[in-house]
Structures are given as structure tokens and as C-alpha cells.
Amino acid sequence: xxxxxxxxxxxxxxxxxxxxxxxxxxxxKAFASEFDPQPQHLDEQQAQHGFFGGLVASGWHTAAxxxxxxxxxxxxxxxxxxxxxxxxxxxxxxxRPGDTLHVxxxxxxxxxxxxxxxxxxxxxxxxxxxxxxxxxxTLIANLVVPCRxxxxxxxxxxxxx
Amino acid sequence: xxxxxxxxxxxxxxxxxxxxxxxxxxxxKAFASEFDPQPQHLDEQQAQHGFFGGLVASGWHTAAxxxxxxxxxxxxxxxxxxxxxxxxxxxxxxxRPGDTLHVxxxxxxxxxxxxxxxxxxxxxxxxxxxxxxxxxxTLIANLVVPCRxxxxxxxxxxxxx
Numbered sequence: 001x002x003x004x005x006x007x008x009x010x011x012x013x014x015x016x017x018x019x020x021x022x023x024x025x026x027x028x029k030a031f032a033s034e035f036d037p038q039p040q041h042l043d044e045q046q047a048q049h050g051f052f053g054g055l056v057a058s059g060w061h062t063a064a065x066x067x068x069x070x071x072x073x074x075x076x077x078x079x080x081x082x083x084x085x086x087x088x089x090x091x092x093x094x095x096r097p098g099d100t101l102h103v104x105x106x107x108x109x110x111x112x113x114x115x116x117x118x119x120x121x122x123x124x125x126x127x128x129x130x131x132x133x134x135x136x137x138t139l140i141a142n143l144v145v146p147c148r149x150x151x152x153x154x155x156x157x158x159x160x161x
Numbered sequence: 162x163x164x165x166x167x168x169x170x171x172x173x174x175x176x177x178x179x180x181x182x183x184x185x186x187x188x189x190k191a192f193a194s195e196f197d198p199q200p201q202h203l204d205e206q207q208a209q210h211g212f213f214g215g216l217v218a219s220g221w222h223t224a225a226x227x228x229x230x231x232x233x234x235x236x237x238x239x240x241x242x243x244x245x246x247x248x249x250x251x252x253x254x255x256x257r258p259g260d261t262l263h264v265x266x267x268x269x270x271x272x273x274x275x276x277x278x279x280x281x282x283x284x285x286x287x288x289x290x291x292x293x294x295x296x297x298x299t300l301i302a303n304l305v306v307p308c309r310x311x312x313x314x315x316x317x318x319x320x321x322x
Contacts, residue, residue, distance in 0.1 A: 035225040036232060038241040051240050051305070059244045060225050064196040067221050071197060079212050080199040083220045086300075089247035139247075144212070 004078035006148035007120035010110045018069035020102035023057055023095060031061040056094035062101070062137050066128045069103040077122070082144040084121065089139040093130075100131040108140065118147050165239035167309035168281040171271045179230035181263035184218055184256060192222040217255035223262070223298050227289045230264040238283070243305040245282065250300040254291075261292040269301065279308050 025044070032041030036058035039046035047055045071081060095101065109123040122145045128137040186205070193202030197219035200207035208216040232242060256262065270284040283306045289298040 035229045036242075037229070038232060040241055040243075051243055051307075058228075060221075060228050064221050064225060067219075068196045068198070071199060080201055081197075082201075082212055083252055085252070086247065086250035089250055091244055091246075146212075 005076045006078050007110060007112065007122070007145045008148050010107050010122055010145070012107050012109055015104065015106040016070075016073050016075060018073045018103040018105075020100050021065055021069065022100040023061075023065075023097060025055055025097040028055060028057045028061065028095075028097060031064070032058050036060055052094045054096060056096055057099075059091045059137070062091070062095050062128060065101060066103050066126065066137060069101070069128075070105060070126070073103075073105075075105075077143065077145050079146055083141055084144050085142040087140040087142070089137075091137050092135045095130065095136050099136075101128055101136065103128050112147065118149075120145050120147060166237045167239050168271060168273065168283070168306045169309050171268050171283055171306070173268050173270055176265065176267040177231075177234050177236060179234045179264040179266075181261050182226055182230065183261040184222075184226075184258060186216055186258040189216060189218045189222065189256075189258060192225070193219050197221055213255045213257075215257060217257055218260075220252045220298070223252070223256050223289060226262060227264050227287065227298060230262070230289075231266060231287070234264075234266075236266075238304065238306050240307055244302055245305050246303040248301040248303070250298075252298050253296045256291065256297050260297075262289055262297065264289050273308065279310075281306050281308060 029042050032038065040050045040052055040056055041047075041058045041061075044055050047053075067081075075081070103126060105124050105126040107122060108125045110120065111123065112120040122143045124141045124143065126139050126141055127135050130136050190203050193199065199219075201211045201213055201217055202208075202219045202222075205216045208214075228242075236242070264287060266285050266287040268283060269286045271281065272284065273281040283304045285302045285304065287300050287302055288296050291297050
């Protein structure tokens with residue numbers, strides 16, 4: 001994790017790449033049994049006759065892992081990541097046991113809120129990719145980010161003048 | 162769960178209400194420690210000085226519980242719920258320990274896909290509400306739903322002619 005960064009510390013065009021994570025059948029089933037208990041996520045035999053022809057992760061598991069990978073990245077928003085809205089959220093292909101995922105994301109826009117002077121919105125374009133570099137999930141996230149408190153030091157990321 | 166229902170068995174305007182679930186601090190921390198390990202979801206003391214003034218559930222935990230409540234409902238799509246796209250995904254207010262959530266959802270549109278003759282899309286408007294009836298999360302989900310196989314019996318939901 002880098003030092004806490006305020007709205008002023010981000011710029012459109014910055015891009016990030018997360019670490020990666022490999023899913024196995026036990027992880028897929030553990031998530032699904034709690035949050036998405038359907039045969040395609042729980043039972044190899046039944047899944048084989050279903051839509052995906054085999055066991056696949058819940059799309060919500062992929063989404064939750066995506067957030068974990070972003071939280072663990074260098075984004076480092078002061079006060080943490082606080083989501084407000086998501087757009088263009090799309091699952092492209094299934095995630096199967098043995099697949100390795102990582103997340104690539106980019107700052108699309110940094111916007112100060114006129115109605116809340118001490119907050120702004122960071123618009124992130126997010127893509128979760130598998131080991132073949134193919135997207136499994138893409139979305140745009142709008143995060144609430146605090147402006148730098150008056151009198152606070154500049155970010156450690158900025159060079160001294 | 163009702164009998165498996167195909168695309169032809171759904172109609173725009175149908176509405177559903179899920180069972181409810183109450184979150185406690187342990188559930189909030191368990192999800193967060195795996196998928197969203199940030200102080201506002203993990204540590205009461207630190208959370209008190211943060212954006213929400215206390216411990217709150219990860220927005221992704223709320224989303225995962227929303228899906229669990231829908232999976233457990235009477236929607237009963239043949240072959241299970243298969244998500245394709247989400248739109249207008251918005252978190253409105255935090256979910257705190259002791260909050261009780263339920264989901265109200267409605268069929269907005271039933272669309273046959275011209276490119277895939279045996280599948281269609283079910284467009285659902287989804288709202289997750291707390292014990293005060295206030296929305297914590299709303300979204301529109303586009304689900305892939307199979308058409309009834311040729312020669313299959315009509316749904317048990319349809320009255321005989």
C-alpha cells in the first residue's frame with residue numbers, strides 16, 4: 001500500500017495492474033454455498049449438464065475478488081475505497097477452477113463535487129482478465145474520494161518543487 | 162423454489178419479495194477479511210473515525226447477499242440465474258451491524274435474442290432495502306434465460322386452456 005492519496009493526487013490516464021489470484025474448486029464452492037448456491041457453482045456433476053458445461057465461479061465471486069485485488073493494489077485512496085455507483089458492468093466468460101485472474105484498471109476521470117466541497121469522484125475503468133489475457137469482467141466504478149484537508153502536506157507522490 | 166421456468170413463463174410487471182437477512186459485525190468482518198479488507202469493514206475503533214462513523218458492510222457483501230436472497234426466492238429460472246450485464250448499480254446508504262435486508266425485484270422486460278434462438282434476456286429491476294424500507298442498493302440485472310425446449314410441457318404456472 002502507498003501513502004494515503006487525496007483527490008488532488010490522482011490524474012486521468014494513470015493505470016494500475018494488480019497481483020493475481022488462482023481459483024480452485026473449493027474456493028468456488030465455498031463462496032457459492034454462502035452467496036450463490038446454484039448447481040453450476042457447487043456440483044461438478046450437475047454443472048456438466050448445465051449452461052457452462054462444467055463448474056464455474058459465481059459472477060459475484062469474480063466481482064468480490066476483483067475488489068480484493070484492487071484493495072491490495074497501489075491505488076491507496078485516503079480513507080479507503082468507497083463505492084458509489086457502477087456502470088457498464090459485464091461478465092464476458094466463465095471463470096473455471098484453475099483460472100488465474102488479475103485486474104487492470106485506469107483512472108478515467110477525477111471530478112470535484114460542487115455540492116460537497118471536500119469530496120470528489122474518481123471514475124475507474126476496471127477489467128478483470130484471465131491467464132489468457134481475456135476479460136472475464138469489466139466495469140466502471142465511481143468512487144467517493146476526499147479532497148486534501150486544508151493545511152495537510154502534499155502527497156508523498158508529488159515531487160518537491 | 163418453484164418449478165423451473167423458461168423465458169416464455171415470465172412477464173413484464175411480475176414482482177417478487179425475498180426473505181430477509183440480518184447482518185451482525187462478525188458476518189461483516191468475515192466477508193471483508195476475505196474480499197474487502199479495509200478498516201471501515203473490519204475494525205470498530207478505526208471505523209468510528211472514518212467516512213461512515215462506524216463499522217459498515219462492504220458494498221460487495223450487500224451485493225452478494227442480494228443475489229443470495231434472489232437465488233432463494235421464487236424466481237426459479239430453468240438452469241439457474243446466469244448474469245450477463247448490470248446497469249444503474251448504486252449504493253445509497255451504509256449497512257451497519259444489526260440491519261435487516263430484503264430484496265424487492267420486478268421483471269422489467271422479457272426479450273428473445275434474435276442471434277440465439279433458444280435464449281433470451283430477462284431484465285430485472287432490483288432494490289435491496291433495510292428495515293426502515295430505505296434502499297441500500299439498486300441495480301438492473303440482465304439475465305440469460307433459456308427458451309422452453311421444443312416439445313417440453315408448459316410451465317406449471319400456466320393455467321390449462
